[in-house]
Amino acid sequence: MCHPAVFAAVSAVGSLAGGVVQAQGMRQQADAQAKSEERRAQLADRQKEINQTQASFERRRTLEGLDKVLGNNRAAGAERGLSETGSLSDVADDNAYEAAHQIEAIRYRAEGQRDNLTFEAASARERARSSRRAGRIGAAGAILGGVTSAFTTLGNAYYKMADPAGSPSGSTR
Template sequence: MCHPAVLAAVSIAGSLAGGVVQAQGIRQQADAEAKAEERRAELADRQKGVNQTQASFERRRTLEQFTRAGGYNRAAGAERGLSETGSLTDVADDNAYEAAQNIEAIRYRAEGQRDNLTFEARTARERAQSRRKAGQIGAAGAILGGATSAFTTLGKTVYSLSSG
C-alpha cells in the first residue's frame, strides 16, 4: 500500500495538471470562436467592396440606358419630323428625372448596405475580443480551481498525517 503522502502528491500533481489542461482547452476554444468572429468581420468587409462595385455598375448601367433611350427618342422624333421642343423635351426631361431617381435609389441602397456591413464587422470584432477575454478568465478560473483542489488535498493529507 502506498504511503498517504505519495498518494497526496500524485493527487496534487493531478489537480494542478488538470487545471492547466482545462485552462489550455478553454483558451483554445475561445481563440477558435474569436477567429470565427474575425472571419465574419472580414467577410462583411469584403461584402462591402462587392456591394460598392455592384452599385457602381448599376448606376453606370442606368445612366447608359437613359442615354440610349434619349438617343432613341430623339431619333424617333426626328424621323417623325418633331423638333426637340415641346412634348419631346418633356419626355426627355421625364426620362432624365427617372434615371436620376434610379441612380439615387441605387446610391442610398448601397450606402445602407455599407453601413449595415460596417456595423456587422465591428460587432463581430467586438465579439471576438469578448470571447478571447472570456477564454482568459475561464483559463484563470480553471488554474485556480486546480490549485485550490491541490491545496485542499495537501491540507487534508497534512491533517491526517499529523492526527494519525
C-alpha cells in the same frame, strides 16, 4: 503500500495538471471562436466591397439606359420632323428625372447595405475580443481551481498525518 503523503502529492499534481489542461482547452476554444468571428468580419468587409461594385455597375447601367432612351427619342423625333424642344424636351426631362430617382434609390440601398455590413463586421470583431477575454478569464479560473484543489488535497493529507487518531484539532482526551 504507499505512504498517504505520496497519494496526496500525486493527487495535488493531478489537480494542478488538470487545471492547466482545462485552462489550455478554454483558451484554444476561445481562440477558435474569436478566429471564426474575425472571418465573419472579413466576409462582411468583402461583401461591402462587392455591394459597392454592384451599385456602381447598376448606376452606370441606368445612365447608359437613359442615354439610349434619349438617343431613341431624338432619332424618333428627328424622323418625324420634331425639334428638340417642346414635348420631345419634356419627355427627355422626364426620362432624366426617372433615371436620377433610380440612381438615388441604388445609392440609398447600397449605403444601407454598407452600413449594415459595417455594423456586422464591427459586432463580429467585438465578439472575437469578448471570446478571447472570456477564454483568458476561464483559463485563469481553471488554473485557480486546480491550485485550490491541490492545496485542499495537500491540506487534508497534512491534517490526517498530523492527527492520525482523527480527533478534532485542539481537543484532548
